[in-house]
Amino acid sequence: MLSIGICPVCAAGPLGLRQCGVCRRVVVLCDECDVAWRTDDPTRPGSYGQETMPCPGCSADLWTAGATWATREAVAATPWLVKHLPTLVESPAREPQR
Amino acid sequence: MANPQQQLARLAVGILTLTRGRLSLRATIGLCLAAVLYVLVLQPLAKQTLGISLPSLPAIDQPADKPAPQSRPAPERTPRSGAGSPTGVPAAVDPADLPTVLTDRGRGVYESSGGLRYTRGSQQGHRLAHVMAHTLDEPDRVGQHGVFDTNDPAEVVRLIDEAYGLALAGKQTTTQREEGRTIYTVNLRRRIGYIGGESGARKGHPSAQYLKLVIDGDRVITAFPLRP
Numbered sequence: 553m554l555s556i557g558i559c560p561v562c563a564a565g566p567l568g569l570r571q572c573g574v575c576r577r578v579v580v581l582c583d584e585c586d587v588a589w590r591t592d593d594p595t596r597p598g599s600y601g602q603e604t605m606p607c608p609g610c611s612a613d614l615w616t617a618g619a620t621w622a623t624r625e626a627v628a629a630t631p632w633l634v635k636h637l638p639t640l641v642e643s644p645a646r647e648p649q650r
Numbered sequence: 651m652a653n654p655q656q657q658l659a660r661l662a663v664g665i666l667t668l669t670r671g672r673l674s675l676r677a678t679i680g681l682c683l684a685a686v687l688y689v690l691v692l693q694p695l696a697k698q699t700l701g702i703s704l705p706s707l708p709a710i711d712q713p714a715d716k717p718a719p720q721s722r723p724a725p726e727r728t729p730r731s732g733a734g735s736p737t738g739v740p741a742a743v744d745p746a747d748l749p750t751v752l753t754d755r756g757r758g759v760y761e762s763s764g765g766l767r768y769t770r771g772s773q774q775g776h777r778l779a780h781v782m783a784h785t786l787d788e789p790d791r792v793g794q795h796g797v798f799d800t801n802d803p804a805e806v807v808r809l810i811d812e813a814y815g816l817a818l819a820g821k822q823t824t825t826q827r828e829e830g831r832t833i834y835t836v837n838l839r840r841r842i843g844y845i846g847g848e849s850g851a852r853k854g855h856p857s858a859q860y861l862k863l864v865i866d867g868d869r870v871i872t873a874f875p876l877r878p
Contacts, residue, residue: 558793561828562864564874566792583773585831585864585872600830602866603771615773643792643848648773 553621553645556580556636560594561587566643567594569633571626573618575610578630583646588614591632615648743803745778751807752778764811767869777870781806784874787846787855795847796858796874809842810873813861831871834863835878843875 555566565584572579581588586601590608599608605615613619627633627640745752745760745768752760758770760778772780785801798806817823817834826833841857844850858875865871 555792561831562833562862562872564794564796564862564876584874585833586772587828587831597829600866601771601871602869603769605771605773641792644790646773646788648775 553583553643554624554627554640555643556592556633556640559585559587561585561598566641567592569622569627569640570614571620571622572607572609572612572614573616573620574612575607577607577609578622578626578633579608579614581605581614592636621645743779743782745776745803748804748807751804751811762807762811764814765868766810766814766865768807769869771869772872777872778803778807781810781870781873784843787850789846789848789851791847793847794845794849794877796843796862796876797846797850798843798875799841806873809838809861810863810870813838813863813873814865817863830866832865834861834865835876836861836863845875845877 553566553568555568557567559565559567559582562582562585565582567580568583569578570581570588571577577590579588579590580592580594586605588599588601588605588608589596599606599611601614604613606612607614607619622630624637624640628637746754748760752762752768755761755767758776760768762768768776768778768781771777774780774783782801782803784796785798785806787797788795798809800806800809813834813836816836816838817825822837822839824835826835837860839859841859842861843858844855845853845858846855850856856877858877860876860878861873862876863870863873
């Protein structure tokens with residue numbers, strides 16, 4: 553899992569980069585408290601998971617529906633994420649247990 | 651039939667174990683002497699004079715229904731790690747197996763006695779499983795990963811209820827509200843776990859006495875030990 557920091561909501565979960573399986577956007581997702589943002593600006597409204605984790609772009613479930621952790625290639629193809637490329641933190645991915 | 655020496659040895663151990671702290675020293679010695687008298691004098695005498703084999707004294711063990719005492723965690727124990735397991739998370743927990751602490755409300759919703767609901771959701775598929783992911787360390791996880799001292803799901807649910815009760819009463823709690831989340835940081839004033847993850851490992855797995863509880867209404871989103 554590639555991440556760009558620690559979640560400002562729960563102060564514990566890494567801000568992972570998740571690629572939606574439907575709209576293919578790369579979004580920022582805290583897998584601890586299930587909050588997602590369209591961009592790296594967490595002051596903008598996010599998307600809050602309950603039984604599903606809606607993509608902030610298209611509302612598809614980020615835990616199913618073909619979503620995956622984003623690759624470096626997907627990150628490089630996302631303009632607002634390019635600046636994070638040199639400082640991305642990579643850690644073992646926890647894939648959904650569903 | 652065991653020989654007299656074996657009988658006496660087993661008996662002595664059994665008597666000492668069972669009567670520890672319950673009988674006076676004098677009563678314990680009297681009980682041991684009676685057993686010695688039975689095994690060394692009465693049994694052989696009955697066999698020699700009357701030709702009767704008196705029964706051997708049974709081995710006295712701890713009652714079978716008494717569970718073996720669980721060792722309490724050392725203050726700074728070796729972290730339990732999920733790194734070696736294929737999934738990195740604890741074995742699946744079924745909330746239906748916890749009827750003493752959770753009430754089944756249907757459709758995968760379970761309510762605790764403290765009024766919190768555990769529903770489907772999270773990458774683990776259920777919020778209780780998500781919370782239970784905090785009973786194992788994830789040494790490679792970025793940042794801090796709070797780990798509960800207990801890995802008993804019922805104890806974890808009760809601990810979260812206790813923290814929620816304090817939060818609702820406004821005691822020992824700081825509260826933060828986001829659009830879809832309420833985040834309580836509750837000081838339980840005793841050790842409840844330790845800090846794992848990469849950050850925790852760097853700091854020597856310090857102990858944690860705070861619990862971070864993230865909820866959406868009365869739905870648990872996550873909960874874990876924390877050191878603010």
